[in-house]
Amino acid sequence: MWFVFAILSAIFAALTSILAKVGINGVNSNLATAIRTVVVLVMAWGMVFLTNTQGGITDISRKSWLFLILSGLATGASWLCYYRALQLGDASKVVPVDKLSVVITLILAFLFLHEKFTSKSLIGMVLITAGTLVMVL
Numbered sequence: 001m002w003f004v005f006a007i008l009s010a011i012f013a014a015l016t017s018i019l020a021k022v023g024i025n026g027v028n029s030n031l032a033t034a035i036r037t038v039v040v041l042v043m044a045w046g047m048v049f050l051t052n053t054q055g056g057i058t059d060i061s062r063k064s065w066l067f068l069i070l071s072g073l074a075t076g077a078s079w080l081c082y083y084r085a086l087q088l089g090d091a092s093k094v095v096p097v098d099k100l101s102v103v104i105t106l107i108l109a110f111l112f113l114h115e116k117f118t119s120k121s122l123i124g125m126v127l128i129t130a131g132t133l134v135m136v137l
Helices: 001-024 029-050 054-059 062-090 092-099 101-114 118-134
Strands: none
Touching: 001 029, 001 062, 001 092, 029 062, 062 092, 092 118, 101 118
């Protein structure tokens, strides 16, 4: 089931890039990010209430709160940079560079989460990096 959600995530991420590129035309990138963030906030809390999981908020540990907040700050910084990059560059070049996050995630997972590199993950990292360079240069 995780694969279905991952594919849907990729589809929605692709739509995000195209819709954002059209939407930021003539709009300050920070303002556009703020508008997008409000929509995401309403949608996320709507899902919490729709699934009746709001009661679990009191069960969240301090450690989880800290890392969720840090994750939110990283997301915000990523979105601000992404929208500015989209405003300044072509989506066909910005998006591949943004997807280098896959390579960076694998490296960070190795360093901090002690996940193992496999021959497949190493080959994938090289191919993603090479593909990004081919598309951008």
